[in-house]
Amino acid sequence: MSDENLAEIRNEKAKKVQHPKGKLTAYERLELLLDEGSFTEIDQHVASEENPEGEAVVTGTGTIHGRPVYVFSEDFSVMGGSLGEVVAKKILKIMDNALEARAPIIGIKDSGGARIQEGISSLYGYAQIFKKNVEASGKVPQISIVVGPSAGGAVYSPALTDFIFQVQEIGQLYVTGPAVVKTVTGEDVTFEELGGVEAHGTKSGVSHQVCESEKQAFEEVRYLMSFLPQSSSQKPPVFITEDESTRMVESLDSFVPENRNQPYDMEKIISDIVDDGEHYPIQSNYAANIITSFARLNGNTVGIIANQPMELAGVLDIKASEKAARFVRFCDAFNVPLLTMVDVPGFLPGVEQEHGGIIRSGAKLLYAYSEATVPRVCVVVRKAYGGAYIVMDSIGLGADKLFAWPSGEIAVMGAEGAVDIIHRRELAAVEDKESHKAKLVEEYNEKFSNPDIAAQLGLIDNIIKPSETRKIIIDSFKDLINKGELGDKHGNIPL
Numbered sequence: 001m002s003d004e005n006l007a008e009i010r011n012e013k014a015k016k017v018q019h020p021k022g023k024l025t026a027y028e029r030l031e032l033l034l035d036e037g038s039f040t041e042i043d044q045h046v047a048s049e050e051n052p053e054g055e056a057v058v059t060g061t062g063t064i065h066g067r068p069v070y071v072f073s074e075d076f077s078v079m080g081g082s083l084g085e086v087v088a089k090k091i092l093k094i095m096d097n098a099l100e101a102r103a104p105i106i107g108i109k110d111s112g113g114a115r116i117q118e119g120i121s122s123l124y125g126y127a128q129i130f131k132k133n134v135e136a137s138g139k140v141p142q143i144s145i146v147v148g149p150s151a152g153g154a155v156y157s158p159a160l161t162d163f164i165f166q167v168q169e170i171g172q173l174y175v176t177g178p179a180v181v182k183t184v185t186g187e188d189v190t191f192e193e194l195g196g197v198e199a200h201g202t203k204s205g206v207s208h209q210v211c212e213s214e215k216q217a218f219e220e221v222r223y224l225m226s227f228l229p230q231s232s233s234q235k236p237p238v239f240i241t242e243d244e245s246t247r248m249v250e251s252l253d254s255f256v257p258e259n260r261n262q263p264y265d266m267e268k269i270i271s272d273i274v275d276d277g278e279h280y281p282i283q284s285n286y287a288a289n290i291i292t293s294f295a296r297l298n299g300n301t302v303g304i305i306a307n308q309p310m311e312l313a314g315v316l317d318i319k320a321s322e323k324a325a326r327f328v329r330f331c332d333a334f335n336v337p338l339l340t341m342v343d344v345p346g347f348l349p350g351v352e353q354e355h356g357g358i359i360r361s362g363a364k365l366l367y368a369y370s371e372a373t374v375p376r377v378c379v380v381v382r383k384a385y386g387g388a389y390i391v392m393d394s395i396g397l398g399a400d401k402l403f404a405w406p407s408g409e410i411a412v413m414g415a416e417g418a419v420d421i422i423h424r425r426e427l428a429a430v431e432d433k434e435s436h437k438a439k440l441v442e443e444y445n446e447k448f449s450n451p452d453i454a455a456q457l458g459l460i461d462n463i464i465k466p467s468e469t470r471k472i473i474i475d476s477f478k479d480l481i482n483k484g485e486l487g488d489k490h491g492n493i494p495l
């Protein structure tokens with residue numbers, strides 16, 4: 001039978017299983033993901049005794065924006081997309097091919113996990129895939145799109161990839177399903193509550209993007225790919241833009257509120273600065289106190305890490321530190337320059353954070369920045385206090401260029417806390433504590449809550465006008481264009 005007919009017969013059969021569940025078939029998904037007509041299937045005739053017409057995954061190559069990608073699409077209509085020996089072999093082969101060709105790997109996930117009938121050999125198959133995910137990590141981008149159950153062993157391959165896209169209502173990830181949960185812990189929980197988009201897009205941070213439909217997920221993956229290189233040996237693609245690199249943004253000169261404690265939307269600053277006002281936040285519903293986003297400056301991809309004063313005053317906590325650290329490491333592995341925008345009052349204090357390991361999590365972000373060899377430009381917008389100042393790409397950690405707006409406050413700590421410590425005795429002795437403290441806070445702010453001392457010490461390169469930010473950071477990245485070497489640097493371990 002010709003390859004085309006075989007695919008068609010399989011696809012027609014799969015439609016009967018998938019469509020009533022509100023899901024697309026493995027082939028339909030590949031059509032939406034890839035450039036029109038670009039999919040070439042391999043191993044189509046590979047079958048098994050139980051499934052002579054074809055096994056539970058479709059594999060092959062195609063293009064996205066004209067660039068090759070290696071894909072596998074799990075077929076739930078064949079034994080629930082479960083993974084046995086043959087399925088594992090097909091996936092491993094396409095991953096090996098991608099590594100040889102140094103091209104991205106995209107997996108479409110719709111599977112009930114290890115094929116129970118095959119017992120331990122299916123576990124061996126998973127183990128080999130996990131190992132291959134790790135081998136590919138940091139070498140070629142790996143993306144998972146969860147459009148069905150991803151149960152048991154099926155969760156860990158996505159978790160080892162760089163980005164997980166999850167589609168609401170149909171995409172669910174869980175190590176053990178609700179029935180097992182009920183037996184072990186007595187908890188009553190639905191599939192959606194346990195492993196749906198709310199669970200993983202907002203609470204656990206396992207998923208990077210949540211989408212309303214499969215179509216949206218495939219469109220977004222294509223968009224994400226436009227920011228990424230094919231492998232660690234290449235730079236990301238450059239897009240011609242009509243947005244002038246010298247464009248001034250006058251409105252930014254009066255954007256930061258006079259009241260130091262008033263929040264503002266950092267997203268607005270980012271949109272104002274980047275090409276065509278367009279950026280693509282990653283994990284936007286998780287640890288929203290830090291923004292991690294892809295954008296372009298003068299046509300070149302940058303990875304943006306920015307504190308968000310609208311959420312928890314932009315403080316660094318465990319989740320935000322780890323979210324940012326993994327993003328920094330991905331960008332470093334794939335030659336994406338880093339732009340850091342700082343407005344951070346510090347690390348979040350508290351027993352919960354300390355006992356939860358904020359020391360270890362903050363260290364992950366320190367580690368990520370310190371080892372990053374891509375071009376790094378940092379802009380202090382407002383607060384940069386204490387340890388959080390250090391960790392948000394300070395000169396000491398190796399930032400190449402560091403600028404501050406006039407509203408920048410680079411200090412060991414915020415005025416209130418500082419006054420309490422250095423004037424403790426004096427405050428205890430006076431009658432009208434409140435007004436005396438207010439005076440001391442004002443004095444402290446005048447002396448320390450500005451970028452002047454840091455500028456005098458050479459710990460920032462310049463104090464810049466906010467309206468000139470776009471031009472200045474584009475010029476800085478131009479100066480750094482030849483910094484760093486292409487090639488494999490490190491993996492992107494899940495943090």
Ligand code: HXC
Pocket residue numbers: 078079080081082111112113114115116117123149151152153154156175176177
């Ligand atoms: C073999 C499987 C299967 C599996 C599903 N099927 N999962 N066959 N091994 N793991 C088969 C079903 O028997 C059924 O076959 C068909 O796929 C469709 O499944 P349904 O249950 O009818 O579909 P649905 O109602 O949509 O439910 C999907 C599901 C459910 C939620 C995924 O099938 C399920 O709970 N499966 C088991 C999930 C699980 O616990 N996996 C863990 C495996 S152990 P028929 O012939 O009836 O159409 C594992 C260990 C690794 O993965 C651990 C590493 C950390």
